Amino acid sequence: MSEALIITALHDRQAPANLAISMTEIVDRGMIDLRGLPKDKKFLSAAKSALGVALPTEPCTSTQTGETLCFWMSVDQWLIVCPRKETGALLGKLNGALEGIFSLAVDMSDARSIIRLKGERVRETLMKGSSIDFTQPGFEPGTVRRMLFGEIAAMVHVVSEAPEVFDLMVFRSYAHHAWDWLEATATKGSEVGFLKPAEAPAVV
């Protein structure tokens, strides 16, 4: 029996030419939602042994080993992002290691859509839909932030800074809304240039 064909939420969407940033859906990622208590040392070490990297315990941070990333989601929740094909095996490994430990690991690979945003205007575009301070010092590669974006629940992961690459993650059913929002706000002509050197204003 062959594996079923995957159709992602944004498979039919392409960024129009008038955008100042590039937008593509990332489709090869798997995701595991992991719950556990950060004060439970057994949990932390079991998770680390299965994942190959310790879970982040500082808010808004992530850890990474190879292609496996662990995002801090809340005080007792993490999102593990890994190659889609390896998700089943990793989940099995996690569940094996966490046997008997108070925890919950769930395959959520299809629950979210990931939109990769690239370009100098990424932060500025996100600021049109979210009140998070994307320009604050420390909002750098590795930072993970859950937020309200364009009226929906979303999160970002800062992939790199030079060039600017952010992954925007939204629940699957909201993917088109997020995409439409980005198309509306990332247009070339709508640059804000926030805190960038600019021409001097006219004076009296």
Place this chain on the structure above:
Amino acid sequence: MSNKPYRVPTAGTGGTVGRLIDRSQTVDFTWNGQKHSGYAGDTLASALFANGIRVVGRSFKYHRPRGVIGLGSNEPNALVGVGTGARLEPNIRATQVELFPGLAATAQNAWPSVEFDIGQINSLASRLFPAGFYYKTFMWPQAFWKSVYEPIIRRAAGLGVAPDGPDPDTYEQFNCHCDVLVVGGGVAGLAAAEAASAGGARVIIADENPQFGGISDIAGGTLDGEAQSKWVAEAAQRLAQAGHVHVMSRTTVIGHFHHNYVMMLERVADHDPRIMNDGAPRHRLWKVRAKRVIIASGAIERPIPFANNDRPGVMLSTAVRAHLVRYGVAPGYRGVIFTNNDDAYRTATELLSAGVPVARIIDVRPEPDGPLVEAARTAGIEISAGSAICGLLAKSGGKHITSVKVAPYSTTGRVSGAEEQVDCDFVAVSGGWNPVVHLHCHNGGKLDFNDEIQSFVSRKHDDPVVTIGSANGSFDLAALMDEAYAAGEAAAGASAAKAKAPKAASEPEGALEPLWYAPATGKYNEGNKHFIDFQNDVTAADLELAQREGYESVEHTKRYTTLGMATDQGKTSNIIGLGVLSGSTGKPIPEIGTTTFRPPYTPFSFGSIAGTQVGKLFHVVRRTAQFDWHKEAGATWEPIGDWRRAYCYPKGEEDKHAAINREILTVRGKVGILDASTLGKIEIKGPDAGALLDRIYTNTFSTLKPGRGRYGLMMNEMGFLFDDGVTVCLGKDHYLMHTTSGGAERVVQWLEEWLQTEWTDMKVFVTAVTEQWSQFAVAGPKARTLLEKLEGDVDFSADGLAFMSMSEGTLEGTRARVFRISFSGELSYEIAVPANTGRVFWEKLLAAGEEFGVEPYGTEALHVLRAEKGFIAIGDETDGTVTPLDLGMNWAVSKKKADYLGKRALELPHLADENRKELVGLLTEDPNEVLPDGAYAVSSVTEKLPMDMIGQVTSTYWSPTLNRSIAMALIKKGRTKMGEKVTFPVAEGKVIRAEIVDPVFYDKEGERQNV
């Protein structure tokens, strides 16, 4: 009298006249449809002056001709419509409109034209329009108010008209954070921004005008020994290029809210709509979270009201000066200055040096003195000290000033003695300065009265907000620069690097003499209105009348007279209004107090409030993975929560009813499939998971064996039903809960709330997994046969997968959870597959079922199917006041469990009352009659209302299975009334009668699902 142009030639003025315009570049525009031209750099106001147009609008109440009075956003009079059709924006201040090629502007509140306005008759009948006239003149007869008076008043009084179509432009919003927000780009604001940013702080400086610099170009004093404008240009350039400072012109700070949350409107493209061709929004609404706010919003000149002070050509002194210096226009050919301070002398000398004669300076002070006064005197301008304007003469219906009457004035407020007439065609008036304290007050800032400037200044704010410069009553250049740098340094923090301040030299000025209005001599208030609030046509007499009639509180006066209630929020009128009240009550101004300053500082566009949330982004639409398939199949939609679900799938010429009936019969006779992906799905795991479920549900779940499921009801603490669904046991201490589609988020939050706030000892994790799965119901006699055709390892047999059990496996190459549950009463399965495989799987189901006649069915068929079986739906049979017992679901309410949410509430007398409404089925006497949804049952039909209501219809459908109508209802003591008839009076006297029956209409024994 023909319109005369008022553009002042540059020749002989040393090039200081018309600094902001480019006389080599003409710009064509239209005014009331007529073609005109101005220069690049003009405002609409200056271009109108240049074309000899002084009457730019008609007043709100009396339709008096009105002209430009002020400068920038303080203009109360020259409100115009800009744009046409759907792009028309009414009530824009002409002084803020920058001229661009093709600009189309129109006068407002004038018919048939601004030059000849029929509504001016209101002015002749002004005895009918005193303060509070709404409450007086039009009270009788009462019936006339709605049909006659109100429509006439609405037509006669008012400002601009609305655009005639949806706004075609785009708008957006922008959120940002900064260390310091500086409001205002005059010298004080620039200095504060320089100081604040010197240490690297993130600074935003915003100014509502197209140019930075405030009025530094026409004010006295020097910076580093040169004109202030030079330093302004250099400072603005340094800030713009710093990279950590955001410099914004054409941006009005419109409101200050809690925790230094500030809203600003950036007018991105109003000055040049061509910018929008590249995708720029017209306006951008900024939502700024500032650590500190420095308000350097400047001050607004106030007039001295005198008789007929609203005639076109009476302007504020600084407005006259700025129009001359910046745009090279004068309001006339021969001016008179009326002042109580030194600053207006600058206007006089500026006019004279530009070649505009100044007939007289009328100064209320007995002995004006100082360098500015000397300079005017030396220039040969005649000064009438200790005098006031006591009248104004005009011709052509008040449109052209011919002269003013001048009389001696004593500081006791009396105007008396020999009158003199001075010929002139414009008047520049200055009564002092009011600090712009609006923003300071928006979020609770308080004010103190400052005697020196005779106006209010800010008291220390509870938020990290400071006010500096003339907004703080500091008018001396050297002092205000010190204040500004100190404020910027304080905002940056003690350790931050310091900016170098320029050396400021002030120009000495004498003190002002407060004068709130100069009364007319002669017959009082006979055609001699002293306008206080130009925009709402409120006069000094109106304010005094309000006092006499007992509206003593300033807030009452405001509402009774509408003082300060127009779109300008009393920018020019507030303080002089208070001064008039002070004069008539004998109370000092601080005791009179101020009215409340509310956001916005100036009106801003609805488009910017909507921002990006228009059209398809107006509201979120959630899509299942099969959304496109449903769309391509021609589904009609039903919104459920934010989801769009397929309501039914009409084929060809079929209407919705036919489609629904076909879908139902397909399920009953063959097999149907339903996209049930929106069902809430929650994984629950932990040692206390079973215990949690036992507390949340009315029935017991902890006894559930892995692979088995159970239908459960959820109550709140009040005993009322709020959700239901099937929860299955996935393994030890591990469950999957299904909720209603609309209740998915609510139930997760409900579980988390109990776990986090009340039952904190419970070891349970709750994870919402709704989005992970696509889920399909496969229902009908052929369901099993269809599913058995799928490639995979799931046993669908009656024994292999018994009713209310589940199994996991692989189907068509994808992971699948299969539940044998039924909401239709048919042999039925629900299959969940990962969402990204959902669309393909859905099509496999259709392909596998083709030979059996499979069809998709929508939410309406789902509802009819469940109603035929008497299954309840949360939100139909429940409305937040219904208990499980009301619905006859005692079987699902545990008697054994020690406690669970709502258990004790069910014992409350009013919930245990035997007179409560109970769920029953209804069969109408006429089987073809479908009861209206929500119809009320009455004990008996009476002629007169009210009738005794005994219940209501909760679900009502045409059942194609039974070929008749069916309904469910909550009827008082319904279960004791089986077989009785109940009556439903519906619209227009019609009465429907129905028999009370068991709510299960079809397959009472449940044989169809147990095969």
